[in-house]
Amino acid sequence: MFSIRPFEEGDNARLLDIEKLCPHGNEKYAMGMDKRDIIARYELYDNWNVLVAEEEGKVVGLIGWTVKRDPIQRETFIYLAEVMVHPEFRRKEIATKLVTEAEKNARETGSGHIYCYIFGPNDNSKALFGKLGYSNNGEFKTCAISAYKKANIAQKFEIERINKNDIPDVVSLINDYYTGRAHFVPYTPESFESYVKRIPAYGLENFWVVKDEGKVVACAGLWDWSVLGDMCYTKEPLIWKVMRGVFGFLSLFFGKMPKIPTEGEYFKGYYVTDHAFEPKNSYAMSNLIGYFNNIVFDAKRDFFAAQLDPNDALFEIIKKIKPQIDACYVFAKAFEGELPELSPHYIDIRDCIP
Numbered sequence: 001m002f003s004i005r006p007f008e009e010g011d012n013a014r015l016l017d018i019e020k021l022c023p024h025g026n027e028k029y030a031m032g033m034d035k036r037d038i039i040a041r042y043e044l045y046d047n048w049n050v051l052v053a054e055e056e057g058k059v060v061g062l063i064g065w066t067v068k069r070d071p072i073q074r075e076t077f078i079y080l081a082e083v084m085v086h087p088e089f090r091r092k093e094i095a096t097k098l099v100t101e102a103e104k105n106a107r108e109t110g111s112g113h114i115y116c117y118i119f120g121p122n123d124n125s126k127a128l129f130g131k132l133g134y135s136n137n138g139e140f141k142t143c144a145i146s147a148y149k150k151a152n153i154a155q156k157f158e159i160e161r162i163n164k165n166d167i168p169d170v171v172s173l174i175n176d177y178y179t180g181r182a183h184f185v186p187y188t189p190e191s192f193e194s195y196v197k198r199i200p201a202y203g204l205e206n207f208w209v210v211k212d213e214g215k216v217v218a219c220a221g222l223w224d225w226s227v228l229g230d231m232c233y234t235k236e237p238l239i240w241k242v243m244r245g246v247f248g249f250l251s252l253f254f255g256k257m258p259k260i261p262t263e264g265e266y267f268k269g270y271y272v273t274d275h276a277f278e279p280k281n282s283y284a285m286s287n288l289i290g291y292f293n294n295i296v297f298d299a300k301r302d303f304f305a306a307q308l309d310p311n312d313a314l315f316e317i318i319k320k321i322k323p324q325i326d327a328c329y330v331f332a333k334a335f336e337g338e339l340p341e342l343s344p345h346y347i348d349i350r351d352c353i354p
């Protein structure tokens with residue numbers, strides 16, 4: 001018989017081992033993580049909670065969530081960050097019990113709904129949340145770009161790190177870009193600065209603006225989230241293996257080709273965050289993506305990625321550089337009444353740690 005209790009510091013090592021046994025996906029396509037600390041991702045938020053499941057004194061599973069508040073809409077809602085169960089203890093309703101406990105706790109915060117993100121091939125997770133009354137309320141695309149060669153940057157633009165004086169312009173660009181998307185809480189200059197600074201390896205020093213004749217026309221952050229862990233594909237689609245062979249062959253004649261990691265090969269990731277631009281300035285944004293490519297290339301890293309609503313204007317720009325595109329689904333459930341419209345959706349980059 002298993003029991004549920006709050007996470008304790010001493011659970012960390014065991015849970016890190018369990019996480020390595022819990023890739024997200026199916027037998028053909030799955031990804032895994034190697035983290036340094038199970039709790040580090042939660043410390044990016046003000047309000048979070050982690051419970052563990054224990055069977056005969058042994059930790060066998062975990063669930064974690066954060067409570068988010070939108071002071072403008074006066075709404076509270078829950079992001080269910082992860083649930084995992086050791087493979088030897090599955091199909092015993094441990095995940096069901098963990099989710100039920102999390103929901104009970106979440107209801108006590110007065111939250112109206114709960115949502116989570118499910119990696120496209122993660123059939124077990126879709127089945128679990130489907131059974132628990134969650135429905136698919138949207139999707140976003142993970143667009144991963146291999147920085148295998150330098151991009152040309154148009155001379156016309158100045159691309160520079162944000163300085164304090166740019167913050168009000170950046171905040172108004174971001175607020176205009178995301179207005180109307182579910183879960184977006186407009187920034188103030190102060191809240192933007194504190195959000196960015198709160199995230200390790202992000203901060204204003206990793207936030208960039210593109211200026212045209214001195215005016216900010218595009219902006220985005222580049223967050224090296226490998227401070228929290230490394231990622232790998234534990235199972236790869238056959239087409240990747242074929243493509244790796246093809247690229248290997250072509251590289252003999254044409255030099256460097258996009259990298260495709262091998263199964264089980266850990267790599268470090270960067271995320272493009274809080275990007276914004278006006279439609280007429282899409283060329284400026286595409287130059288900023290090229291600039292990020294060059295930062296990643298110079299850092300001798302292989303990849304960076306953007307998490308994009310399919311209707312996000314950046315999706316059209318990034319598609320042109322042929323990223324690897326995966327789908328992630330937004331599963332959600334209302335605690336009372338109707339679920340609000342969750343698409344289009346603002347993606348809080350802290351929520352995207354696998």
Ligand SMILES: CC(C)(COP(=O)(O)OP(=O)(O)OC[C@H]1O[C@@H](n2cnc3c(N)ncnc32)[C@H](O)[C@@H]1OP(=O)(O)O)[C@@H](O)C(=O)NCCC(=O)NCCS
Pocket residue numbers: 022023024025082083084085086089090091092093094095096097116117118119122123124125127128129131
């Ligand atoms: C998804 C996961 C948490 C399920 O844990 P679990 O303790 O085995 O789940 P439960 O026993 O509570 O299953 C509840 C229901 O979910 C569905 N489900 C769970 N695992 C399933 C599987 N392997 N195949 C099909 N349905 C499955 C079933 O409907 C099941 O009910 P049933 O057993 O009566 O058919 C576990 O497989 C896991 O840790 N996976 C890896 C990590 C992960 O993907 N986490 C989710 C990230 S969003």
